[in-house]
Amino acid sequence: MGRTSDAKEKIIESAIELISLRSYNAVGVQELCEHSGVKKGSFYHFFPSKRDLTVIALDRMWANFKTGMLDPIYNSESTAREKFQTLLEKSHEYQSADKDYKGCVTGCSIGNLALELSTQDEVIRLKIQEIFKEWTGYFENLIIDSINEGDLPVETDPHSTAQAILAYIEGLSLLGKTYNDPSVTSRLGEGIMQLCITRKKVKKTA
Amino acid sequence: MGRTSDAKEKIIESAIELISLRSYNAVGVQELCEHSGVKKGSFYHFFPSKRDLTVIALDRMWANFKTGMLDPIYNSESTAREKFQTLLEKSHEYQSADKDYKGCVTGCSIGNLALELSTQDEVIRLKIQEIFKEWTGYFENLIIDSINEGDLPVETDPHSTAQAILAYIEGLSLLGKTYNDPSVTSRLGEGIMQLCITRKKVKKTA
DNA sequence: CTCTTAGTTGACCAGTCAGTAAAATAATAA
DNA sequence: TTATTATTTTACTGACTGGTCAACTAAGAG
Numbered sequence A, B: 001m002g003r004t005s006d007a008k009e010k011i012i013e014s015a016i017e018l019i020s021l022r023s024y025n026a027v028g029v030q031e032l033c034e035h036s037g038v039k040k041g042s043f044y045h046f047f048p049s050k051r052d053l054t055v056i057a058l059d060r061m062w063a064n065f066k067t068g069m070l071d072p073i074y075n076s077e078s079t080a081r082e083k084f085q086t087l088l089e090k091s092h093e094y095q096s097a098d099k100d101y102k103g104c105v106t107g108c109s110i111g112n113l114a115l116e117l118s119t120q121d122e123v124i125r126l127k128i129q130e131i132f133k134e135w136t137g138y139f140e141n142l143i144i145d146s147i148n149e150g151d152l153p154v155e156t157d158p159h160s161t162a163q164a165i166l167a168y169i170e171g172l173s174l175l176g177k178t179y180n181d182p183s184v185t186s187r188l189g190e191g192i193m194q195l196c197i198t199r200k201k202v203k204k205t206a
Numbered sequence C: 001c002t003c004t005t006a007g008t009t010g011a012c013c014a015g016t017c018a019g020t021a022a023a024a025t026a027a028t029a030a
Numbered sequence D: 001t002t003a004t005t006a007t008t009t010t011a012c013t014g015a016c017t018g019g020t021c022a023a024c025t026a027a028g029a030g
Helices: A006-019 A029-036 A040-046 A050-074 A080-102 A111-118 A120-147 A158-179 A183-187 A191-195 B005-019 B029-035 B040-046 B050-074 B080-102 B109-116 B120-148 B160-177 B183-188
Strands: none
Touching: A006 A029, A006 A040, A006 A050, A006 A111, A029 A040, A029 A050, A050 A080, A050 A120, A080 A120, A080 A183, A080 A191, A111 A120, A111 A158, A111 B109, A111 B160, A120 A158, A120 A183, A120 B160, A158 A183, A158 A191, A158 B109, A158 B120, A158 B160, A158 B183, A183 B029, A183 B160, A191 B120, A191 B160, B005 B029, B005 B050, B005 B109, B029 B040, B029 B050, B050 B080, B050 B109, B050 B120, B080 B109, B080 B120, B080 B160, B109 B120, B109 B160, B120 B160, B160 B183
16 A cells, blocks of 8 residues: 555645645745655655645635634524624634734735735635535524524524625625734624625515 | 826726725735736835725725715705615616626625624724724714604614614625626615614714 | 555756846936 | 936846656565
């Protein structure tokens, strides 16, 4: 079976760390290799291109976000409303930690790549689109739970409400990053609940 | 007085066009020069660095957005509610035009640069922060008008509501760009009105 | 012990990056 | 007309870009 290696893993972790903090184009393959202690030849042994690495890094970021954030919250014993609140609190914690340890609010790594690369790389755009659809699915379930709990009216449209909430969260990340201020998320977070109000289903017209 | 030139202007226009469509790091000085028909030496005669050009381009983008979008809407004869609606419609038009003529939804050029460069270049971050504060100011005035029109309760906090709306609009741009779909803005736009509901002033604690 | 497979290494490529320096050229003001 | 000032042009830097290649090495399987 030949020899084993953790180089691939180290490169993925470095990519997540460096690209999240700066940007795709600001981090070169060379720096990625230095940071992970891997030679450039090994890099291209594991990844056909920087772009391919980025797609895998995106998958990993999303997986980490689900297991570290969405799943625990979704599976917790609380109302949908409380779950959204917990999400906001956790987000604020992460952003504060960023600011404390890295010196700046980095926002949402996935959203960052979305804006930087969507018009440039269709494969990456589609990957992020897929992630956003899954993410919206989580919120949809939460909203459906909320309707069942009697906390939201039955006319509420789970899908469009979920999309609106994702948009709002990404917007808060963008503002928080621009102001380099983690408190943006916590101060404006309650807006999520407002986005749930009176959003009625609209019948699709063929 | 020496000779005159429109090279500076052409470079700024090229910068806005190319960087808005792709990204800061994806567009080089060389390409900027070729696109504007200016030699590299002239580029550095007018701008000390690519970064300095970008700051000026940001100012110009914001000025264009104000004169082409915010000011006409703000000065129009209609209710604040209608003005927000017009803003959404116009945004949708711009995004549709982007998709038709350039092949993709480019989102908000200012927001794009915010996410790409905020952690990398403090001067640019502060410039965009300043723009966002001015932008929020426009929305604040609209919300105050709305309160005076009796359309929103007097307890509404204009400042935080304005910030929430800006976040939401930037979030819609991000989603629209990721889905490469201009209809995101129009479908979810009504959320702006929801963000105005029951947002109460909180007394500042020293 | 050897063959195979997987991973490592370092040298190398052409192209591009932002930015520089100096000479050449217009236009205007005196 | 001449001096001054603003703009243009060309040629150039050194560092870095993503990516390639072939030789080398270590580990497990037969």
